[in-house]
Amino acid sequence: MFDDSEDGDGDRNIVLKLMRLWQDERHAPDLLLFQGDVVERALQLLSDQGDLVTRLQTREDTSEEEHFKMMLVRTEMERVKFVIRSYLRTRLYKIERYAPYVLSTPEIQPRLSAMELAHAAKYGTLIASQFNSAVLAHVPESLRTLDDDDMHYTPAIVTKPNLDLGVFVHARANCPNIRMSDGNTVEIHKDDLQLLRYRSVEDALRRGLVELV
Amino acid sequence: MSEFKMFGEQAMGLIVEARRAAAQTASDPSTLPPKYSEMAVQNVCRELRMLDEDFQRTLAIHYARSDDDPGVAPPKPIVCAVTMYDQAMKRNKRILLAYIQSRLDRLRDLYWGAGGALAHLLGNAALRERLSPHEVDFLRQYHDMVVVARAEYEFGDILDLTAGIDVPPKELHVDVRVLKDIGDVHTEQGTIDFRKGQRFQLRRPDIEHLIVQGYLEEIRH
Numbered sequence: 001m002f003d004d005s006e007d008g009d010g011d012r013n014i015v016l017k018l019m020r021l022w023q024d025e026r027h028a029p030d031l032l033l034f035q036g037d038v039v040e041r042a043l044q045l046l047s048d049q050g051d052l053v054t055r056l057q058t059r060e061d062t063s064e065e066e067h068f069k070m071m072l073v074r075t076e077m078e079r080v081k082f083v084i085r086s087y088l089r090t091r092l093y094k095i096e097r098y099a100p101y102v103l104s105t106p107e108i109q110p111r112l113s114a115m116e117l118a119h120a121a122k123y124g125t126l127i128a129s130q131f132n133s134a135v136l137a138h139v140p141e142s143l144r145t146l147d148d149d150d151m152h153y154t155p156a157i158v159t160k161p162n163l164d165l166g167v168f169v170h171a172r173a174n175c176p177n178i179r180m181s182d183g184n185t186v187e188i189h190k191d192d193l194q195l196l197r198y199r200s201v202e203d204a205l206r207r208g209l210v211e212l213v
Numbered sequence: 214m215s216e217f218k219m220f221g222e223q224a225m226g227l228i229v230e231a232r233r234a235a236a237q238t239a240s241d242p243s244t245l246p247p248k249y250s251e252m253a254v255q256n257v258c259r260e261l262r263m264l265d266e267d268f269q270r271t272l273a274i275h276y277a278r279s280d281d282d283p284g285v286a287p288p289k290p291i292v293c294a295v296t297m298y299d300q301a302m303k304r305n306k307r308i309l310l311a312y313i314q315s316r317l318d319r320l321r322d323l324y325w326g327a328g329g330a331l332a333h334l335l336g337n338a339a340l341r342e343r344l345s346p347h348e349v350d351f352l353r354q355y356h357d358m359v360v361v362a363r364a365e366y367e368f369g370d371i372l373d374l375t376a377g378i379d380v381p382p383k384e385l386h387v388d389v390r391v392l393k394d395i396g397d398v399h400t401e402q403g404t405i406d407f408r409k410g411q412r413f414q415l416r417r418p419d420i421e422h423l424i425v426q427g428y429l430e431e432i433r434h
Binding site (some may be wrong): 039040043044046047050071074075078079081082083084085086088089092096115118119122123126127130131133134135138139140142143148153154157 | 254255258261262265300302303304306307309310313314317321325345347348351354355358361362365366368369371372373374376378381382383384385417418
């Protein structure tokens with residue numbers, strides 16, 4: 001990964017943290033807490049590393065071997081960028097998909113960055129204006145609502161994340177209190193691999209006791 | 214109107230169309246969405262207005278009869294008729310929204326697939342003629358939103374949010390063949406004048422967008 005001889009474990013940890021954030025976000029049906037500081041630090045590291053590589057590459061006394069190493073470093077940098085991009089895009093995808101839900105659920109909003117929340121608001125407005133101009137403006141007024149609840153055989157219009165989705169969970173520590181959907185509590189041990197409902201592990205995930213794989 | 218279809222029958226055609234398009238996209242991701250079914254959408258909207266009239270008329274009949282005692286429960290036939298109209302309307306409305314949504318989702322995928330190159334996407338005549346004016350508008354406004362998001366994460370030109378996320382980069386360089394004349398492009402190796410048929414080995418981040426937009430083709434060994 002990163003050259004960990006100088007700043008040592010710190011840099012390496014950021015990348016590992018980023019990888020876990022990315023995997024968790026990719027596997028979780030719900031939006032997780034945005035970790036802006038990790039993303040920002042990773043970008044800062046990439047920026048510094050980029051400067052360093054450029055400097056070394058233009059120096060005459062850089063050896064062949066060092067040039068080869070730098071090629072590896074730069075490839076690795078591209079791979080880290082890939083992870084950041086995929087992380088951010090996965091979040092944008094969920095934010096757009098659940099925009100009306102995010103906007104009508106204040107409890108969820110602290111999990112988003114200011115930019116993400118603004119994005120959700122803009123996307124919600126954009127979709128609503130599409131529905132309005134293509135369809136709703138041409139139908140009876142009583143049918144123009146976009147927040148119809150789940151009633152009388154018609155499911156609710158606002159899509160929510162499916163918290164009952166099954167997820168593969170790897171325990172990073174012992175988790176004594178995993179509440180199952182039937183109300184029972186089970187314990188999962190460190191390094192166990194389990195298939196559970198997302199709802200059951202939501203809390204443990206938030207506390208960093210488990211990771212999604 | 215003997216051939217006039219009612220109670221969601223027309224709307225069903227839109228659902229079938231959306232499902233077929235999704236299946237085609239799944240088997241071949243380069244499939245363009247079908248042409249926007251303006252007529253069908255309008256017909257369903259008209260059906261909705263007619264159903265609403267029937268709904269109101271049925272209610273009016275009941276209210277006219279129960280003038281003396283408004284508290285009296287409506288007789289069963291009225292309840293049944295009103296419920297049926299109500300359900301048919303809701304169903305039609307939801308189908309219309311689902312149809313619109315399925316197309317917007319597909320457009321969004323195409324947009325990201327093209328690396329956020331709006332001009333390139335809208336310049337595709339085959340795609341353009343399949344879109345409604347609303348949908349072209351949607352792409353424009355969506356692009357504006359993404360430009361804001363992209364600027365937020367750019368971090369001094371480090372990260373391009375719209376670059377590919379399908380395959381993690383394995384190598385820094387990529388062998389490419391030029392499919393269409395492009396002209397001068399700035400890369401790390403200096404400015405290159407791309408002409409059709411030429412081959413290059415280049416740094417992926419420099420030219421990734423040109424692959425996505427179909428100017429260059431990656432040569433896999």
